[in-house]
Amino acid sequence: MTPAGRFAPSPSGELHVGNLRTAILAWLFARSTGRDFLLRVEDLDRARAGAEAEQLRDLAAIGVTWDGAVVRQTDRREMYDEAIGRLRDAGLTYECFCTRREIQEAPSAPHAPQGAYPGTCRNLGPAELEFKRSARPAAIRLRAEATEYTVQDVLHGEFTGVVDDFVLRRNDGVTAYNLAVVVDDAAQGVDQVVRGDDLLPSTPRQAYLAALLHIPVPEYAHVQLVVNSDGARLAKRDGAVTLADLALAGASVMEVRDHILQSVGLPSGSLEQALAAFVPGKLPREPWVWTGMGSAGSAAG
Known part of the structure; x- marks a missing residue:
């Protein structure tokens, strides 16, 4: 390719x-x-x-x-589902039932980076899962094993940003951007990503996810x-x-x-x-x- x-x-x-x-x-x-x-x-x-x-x-x-x-x-829905399935099989996903307001109002987990998902649904037991599933559909989150990740950028140099349990699939069934963009770039042979620097803060999450999926991390240039x-x-x-x-x-x-x-x-x-x-x-x-x-x-x- x-x-x-x-x-x-x-x-x-x-x-x-x-x-x-x-x-x-x-x-x-x-x-x-x-x-x-x-x-x-x-x-x-x-x-x-x-x-x-x-x-x-x-x-x-x-x-x-x-x-x-x-x-x-x-x-490309099938490709996204396959990637989420691989992460699920590796024990790296979980169901999340939090609303946007609940996430905003929840206290942060101890030592969690600012803005990180607090992990409210990370360790729900079988009974809790069954109850919450009856109330509303679940989003699928990554079970991250890191709190930050470092990338290299052609214009910004070394950049370290937050990694949390970010959403992979929303509760309406739509694949989340951070998952889709990683899968798309890999499938298309994209090894150079040039985009606006407003997207730089989300890049460590994407690079971390690529590493979990054994996908080469592209060269980044945030203009x-x-x-x-x-x-x-x-x-x-x-x-x-x-x-x-x-x-x-x-x-x-x-x-x-x-x-x-x-x-x-x-x-x-x-x-x-x-x-x-x-x-x-x-x-x-x-x-x-x-x-x-x-x-x-x-x-x-």
Whole structure:
């Protein structure tokens, strides 16, 4: 299987310039290292009708190309079930009946890292399990044997984060992101993961799970986000931030692409031209403040 990088959007709506910037960077990372570049639609629970087609259209418009067919998570349930079955057979799962509120209000376990699941359902006896099953369906949690895990990131270096008994399958039957993304990357031969640095805190959980499943941990590169003038992550409520809205404001696709390339210190032009000048170590280490198409934007400081 050819080594690959990927871009994996959730089809909840049109991509904005922050999403497009991450897609371009993931493409540059993959192509600069001779990898294939794959596109995966993460549609387990956030799909809006027509959004996938809009996203594929916009990615193609800015010059992002991908290899092979687009993969959708909703077609991969059997793979997720098989992985959970392997963990269950190894004694590494348990049923959890906690509501979100119960988890928030529960006292933390002694010495548990901040934000970790307190283990309320970890050691339920047979009678308790039978009673709780009669009241509500169970989620499936990982029975973690670590409280933290360390990963290496191309841009952030060594990063150690919390590992707890995180959810593998929700009580509505939907596979949780942390399990699906690990299984998907392994199945597709993805050994390079480039994504926004808002996902860095969840990466130790995913790397730990990969190790339990005897899956090679990919190379990670968490790139800086695009933020608004208040320093918050860019969103569609921030005005004209999608290709369609920017077009209505008079900005062409090529101008938007060039604006994004300039934000990471690359020359204007096609992505192939940018690829020749791409050096990961020279990427900005601060978020890009989106100020619209009237200026080149700036780095937050």
